[in-house]
Amino acid sequence: MVIVTGPKDSGKTALLREYRRRQAHGEFLGVSSYIDMREKPNVDPAGFAASLRGSMVDSMELKEKLGIEVLGANVEHCKGSASEDGLSMTMRWLESYCLERRHLVRPEQCSTTLVDAYKQGFPTIFIDEANALAAWHSLPDGEAQLEALFRFLVRISKQECGAHIVLASSESFFRRWLLSSAAFQGHGVSVFSVGHLAEEEAKAFMLERVPASSKKEAEAVWDDVFAHVGGAILNLHRVVRLAHRAVATGERLRDRWEREKKRLFMDAAYRVMEGFRPEGMRKVGVREPPKWKKDDWARLVKKMADSRDGVIAYDSLADVPGLDSMIEHDLLQLRAYSDTEREIIADEWPVVIPTSRMALHVMRIKG
Ligand SMILES: Nc1ncnc2c1ncn2[C@@H]1O[C@H](COP(=O)(O)OP(=O)(O)OP(=O)(O)O)[C@@H](O)[C@H]1O
Ligand SMILES: [Mg+2]
Numbered sequence: 001m002v003i004v005t006g007p008k009d010s011g012k013t014a015l016l017r018e019y020r021r022r023q024a025h026g027e028f029l030g031v032s033s034y035i036d037m038r039e040k041p042n043v044d045p046a047g048f049a050a051s052l053r054g055s056m057v058d059s060m061e062l063k064e065k066l067g068i069e070v071l072g073a074n075v076e077h078c079k080g081s082a083s084e085d086g087l088s089m090t091m092r093w094l095e096s097y098c099l100e101r102r103h104l105v106r107p108e109q110c111s112t113t114l115v116d117a118y119k120q121g122f123p124t125i126f127i128d129e130a131n132a133l134a135a136w137h138s139l140p141d142g143e144a145q146l147e148a149l150f151r152f153l154v155r156i157s158k159q160e161c162g163a164h165i166v167l168a169s170s171e172s173f174f175r176r177w178l179l180s181s182a183a184f185q186g187h188g189v190s191v192f193s194v195g196h197l198a199e200e201e202a203k204a205f206m207l208e209r210v211p212a213s214s215k216k217e218a219e220a221v222w223d224d225v226f227a228h229v230g231g232a233i234l235n236l237h238r239v240v241r242l243a244h245r246a247v248a249t250g251e252r253l254r255d256r257w258e259r260e261k262k263r264l265f266m267d268a269a270y271r272v273m274e275g276f277r278p279e280g281m282r283k284v285g286v287r288e289p290p291k292w293k294k295d296d297w298a299r300l301v302k303k304m305a306d307s308r309d310g311v312i313a314y315d316s317l318a319d320v321p322g323l324d325s326m327i328e329h330d331l332l333q334l335r336a337y338s339d340t341e342r343e344i345i346a347d348e349w350p351v352v353i354p355t356s357r358m359a360l361h362v363m364r365i366k367g
Pocket of ligand 1: 006007008009010011012013014015129169170233234
């Protein structure tokens with residue numbers, strides 16, 4: 001079981017979708033189910049169950065179309081009742097699908113053919129924006145359904161080794177919330193962090209996409225672009241669009257970028273200023289109102305402004321009242337250590353960082 005974490009718009013969903021796209025084309029073994037918790041029907045347990053099963057069946061069908069036998073699955077039978085089943089029926093179906101086939105790879109029965117066949121159908125369940133499962137807490141019977149789902153996920157993956165589970169979320173406290181559930185007691189979960197791009201990758205990403213005629217201009221503004229947006233892929237996409245528009249309208253890329261920088265600054269400034277008025281802040285999905293005071297935020301902003309590069313060890317901020325609440329309300333990011341982290345350099349983890357490079361610039365002005 002793996003949690004795919006990382007800041008908003010860093011490419012978590014893109015990564016999962018790319019994996020599934022390649023899997024559908026036969027590049028990767030196995031079948032998978034992908035549930036996007038941002039799709040409204042999935043917030044209801046019955047809708048979630050329909051997506052879980054329907055998506056797994058789609059994946060099986062795609063494999064069959066490629067002429068790959070999906071071991072242990074009667075696809076026609078699965079299709080028949082896909083939309084009717086509730087969560088408990090779906091979990092039972094998936095559990096038997098994942099676990100019944102497992103005996104095929106017990107060492108005493110192992111043959112290369114069986115292992116290969118098993119791998120062809122090895123299932124993965126991807127739950128994207130999995131933090132939205134917390135909304136089940138407020139549904140009648142939702143607590144019990146959530147606990148049952150977590151027990152099922154732990155059972156088929158960590159306990160019985162019959163499936164992979166991948167949970168993606170940008171919520172800073174998702175791991176803590178997940179592991180606080182009774183189903184996870186005594187079980188650890190690996191974290192895979194999708195950070196923003198490192199400088200070289202970010203530069204290559206931009207230069208590959210701008211029109212050939214603006215490459216020189218793009219190189220000239222690069223240092224300023226990276227200083228303000230870093231490797232945040234969505235913002236790099238925006239700069240690429242600016243370059244295309246600049247060519248279309250005959251403007252200079254630098255002029256367009258200066259205007260974009262002002263817009264990014266205003267967005268970041270608005271966000272930083274919100275922190276000084278906690279009483280007015282609300283965030284969907286966060287049940288508790290802000291727990292910090294204006295002066296607490298002012299202290300935090302000062303600490304960020306004084307830091308060398310906006311990376312501060314979480315433990316060293318223990319004296320800032322309401323720190324977790326600031327993170328929950330998206331004024332700051334909490335980032336855990338991951339082998340895959342290339343963007344942040346730190347000696348001590350987890351670390352707290354501003355939500356963007358531009359937010360750090362604003363904090364340096366305000367602090
Ligand atoms: N490797 C990539 N190459 C090109 N574009 C990418 C890549 N990764 C992500 N993107 C683009 O960046 C944008 C943000 O990506 P994505 O939605 O996957 O982020 P996310 O981490 O899932 O965000 P959120 O936390 O909000 O769900 C999308 O428009 C996506 O197409
Ligand atoms: Mg996403």
